[in-house]
Amino acid sequence: MAEPFKNLIDAAAVQAIAAHVQRGWRGFDAAGFRAQALAGLDGLELKARVMQVAQALVAHLPADADRACGILEASLGPPGEGDDLGSLRTSNAGLAGWPVWPLTEAVALLAVDAAPERGLAALQAMTQRLTAEFAIRPFFVRQPAVTFATVGGWLAHPSAHVRRLVSEGSRPRLPWGLRLQALVADPSPTLPWLQQLQDDASAYVRRSVANHLNDIAKDHPALVADWLAIHLPGAGAERSALLRHASRGLVKAGDAAVLAAWGLGAAFRGRVELALSPAALAVGEALTLTLDMQSTARTPQRLAIDYAVHHVKAGGHTTPKVFKGWVLDLAPGEARQLVKRHAIKPITTRRYHPGAHVVDVRINGQVLAEAGFDLRV
Incomplete structure (x- = not known):
C-alpha cells in the first residue's frame, strides 16, 4: 500500500x-x-x-x-x-x-x-x-x-x-x-x-x-x-x-x-446497445461495459462516447457521475464493439450505497442506451 x-x-x-x-x-x-x-x-x-x-x-x-x-x-x-x-x-x-x-x-x-x-x-x-x-x-x-x-x-x-x-x-x-x-x-x-x-x-x-x-x-x-x-x-x-x-x-x-467546436455536434445515426456484467457486484469489484454500435449513416461519423453511472445516495435517490469513454471515427455502415472495465472502488469523495444502479451511454451529448446492475455494500 x-x-x-x-x-x-x-x-x-x-x-x-x-x-x-x-x-x-x-x-x-x-x-x-x-x-x-x-x-x-x-x-x-x-x-x-x-x-x-x-x-x-x-x-x-x-x-x-x-x-x-x-x-x-x-x-x-x-x-x-x-x-x-x-x-x-x-x-x-x-x-x-x-x-x-x-x-x-x-x-x-x-x-x-x-x-x-x-x-x-x-x-x-x-x-x-x-x-x-x-x-x-x-x-x-x-x-x-x-x-x-x-x-x-x-x-x-x-x-x-x-x-x-x-x-x-x-x-x-x-x-x-x-x-x-x-x-x-x-x-x-x-x-x-x-x-x-x-x-x-x-x-x-x-x-x-x-x-x-x-x-x-x-x-x-x-x-x-x-x-x-x-x-x-x-x-x-x-x-x-x-x-x-x-x-x-x-x-x-x-x-x-x-x-x-470539436466536430462532435451531430446526432449519432445508427443503433447502439449497452450490456453490463456482472448483473450484481460488490464494492471493490469491477463492472464490464460492452457497447455494440452499428452505423446507418452514409458518411463517417465523429463520436464522443461517455457514460454516466447513476449512484444511489443515502436517501435512495440517484445522481449521475459522467466518466470519459472514447472519441472515435465510425465509418459508413461500420459495426463496432467497445469494452471498458469500470472499477467500483472506494474513494474519499464518494460513499457507495446498495441498490439498483443505472449506467447510461452518451454519444455526442445524447443519452442513447442504458442498462442496470445491483450493488452490494
Missing part, C-alpha cells in the same frame, strides 16, 4: 525545517518550534499538519514580516529547473520539496495583512522549490489590488514554476485550496493571463491553464465555448491539446457549442 500523503509532513520534515531555519537565524528556538510543531502531529491529516507546523513557525519567528520572510528565504535550497519539481529534495544546501509547504503557509499568516508585497516576493521564491498555489490564495482574497498587480508582473518570469503560479494560484476552484469566490463570480481579471500563458513553452504551465479554464467552465460554460471559438481555429498541436483538456468537463456534460 502506498504511503499516506500526510506522512510527507512528519517528524523528519519538522527536524529539517528546524535545522535550516536555525542555520539562517541563530536566535531561532529550534527546540520550542519542534515541541509545538510535533504535538499530536501523527493524529492529523495532511493539511492540518501543514498548518500546525506553519503556526509553530510563526510563533517562533520575529513578528516583523519582512525579517521573518527573509529568514525563511535563507532556509531554502537551490531552485528547481525545468518543469519537474518532483525530484527536489531537502539537502545540506537547504529546504526543497514537501517541507517548503509549511513555510509558504507561514508567509501567508505573517504577511498577508502586514506586508503583502514582501510576502508575495517570498512566495515567488518558495514556489520554485515546491509550490505556493495554496498560500497565495489569501492574498487574492484580502489584498486583491497589490496581488493582481504583482502576479501579473510574473507572466514573463524565467522560471516556469513562477509562471505556473500565475495560473494555478488564481484558479477559482483549486482542489484543496481556498475558493476564490470573486473569480468564481467573474473570472475576467485572469483571462488576459490565460491568453498569454496558453502558448507557454512549458507543458507544466499549459496544463495549469487548461485546468484553470476547466474551473471557469463549471460556472461560465458559454465563456469557455467562446474561448474555443476564438482560440481553437488554426491552433497547433500543443494549444489544441490544452483546449481539449480545458473543455473536457463540457464535452462530458454534452455542451452543444463545445461539442460542435
Whole structure:
C-alpha cells in the first residue's frame, strides 16, 4: 500500500525545517518550534499538519514580516529547473520539496495583512522549490489590488514554476485550496493571463491553464465555448491539446457549442446497445461495459462516447457521475464493439450505497442506451 500523503509532513520534515531555519537565524528556538510543531502531529491529516507546523513557525519567528520572510528565504535550497519539481529534495544546501509547504503557509499568516508585497516576493521564491498555489490564495482574497498587480508582473518570469503560479494560484476552484469566490463570480481579471500563458513553452504551465479554464467552465460554460471559438481555429498541436483538456468537463456534460467546436455536434445515426456484467457486484469489484454500435449513416461519423453511472445516495435517490469513454471515427455502415472495465472502488469523495444502479451511454451529448446492475455494500 502506498504511503499516506500526510506522512510527507512528519517528524523528519519538522527536524529539517528546524535545522535550516536555525542555520539562517541563530536566535531561532529550534527546540520550542519542534515541541509545538510535533504535538499530536501523527493524529492529523495532511493539511492540518501543514498548518500546525506553519503556526509553530510563526510563533517562533520575529513578528516583523519582512525579517521573518527573509529568514525563511535563507532556509531554502537551490531552485528547481525545468518543469519537474518532483525530484527536489531537502539537502545540506537547504529546504526543497514537501517541507517548503509549511513555510509558504507561514508567509501567508505573517504577511498577508502586514506586508503583502514582501510576502508575495517570498512566495515567488518558495514556489520554485515546491509550490505556493495554496498560500497565495489569501492574498487574492484580502489584498486583491497589490496581488493582481504583482502576479501579473510574473507572466514573463524565467522560471516556469513562477509562471505556473500565475495560473494555478488564481484558479477559482483549486482542489484543496481556498475558493476564490470573486473569480468564481467573474473570472475576467485572469483571462488576459490565460491568453498569454496558453502558448507557454512549458507543458507544466499549459496544463495549469487548461485546468484553470476547466474551473471557469463549471460556472461560465458559454465563456469557455467562446474561448474555443476564438482560440481553437488554426491552433497547433500543443494549444489544441490544452483546449481539449480545458473543455473536457463540457464535452462530458454534452455542451452543444463545445461539442460542435470539436466536430462532435451531430446526432449519432445508427443503433447502439449497452450490456453490463456482472448483473450484481460488490464494492471493490469491477463492472464490464460492452457497447455494440452499428452505423446507418452514409458518411463517417465523429463520436464522443461517455457514460454516466447513476449512484444511489443515502436517501435512495440517484445522481449521475459522467466518466470519459472514447472519441472515435465510425465509418459508413461500420459495426463496432467497445469494452471498458469500470472499477467500483472506494474513494474519499464518494460513499457507495446498495441498490439498483443505472449506467447510461452518451454519444455526442445524447443519452442513447442504458442498462442496470445491483450493488452490494
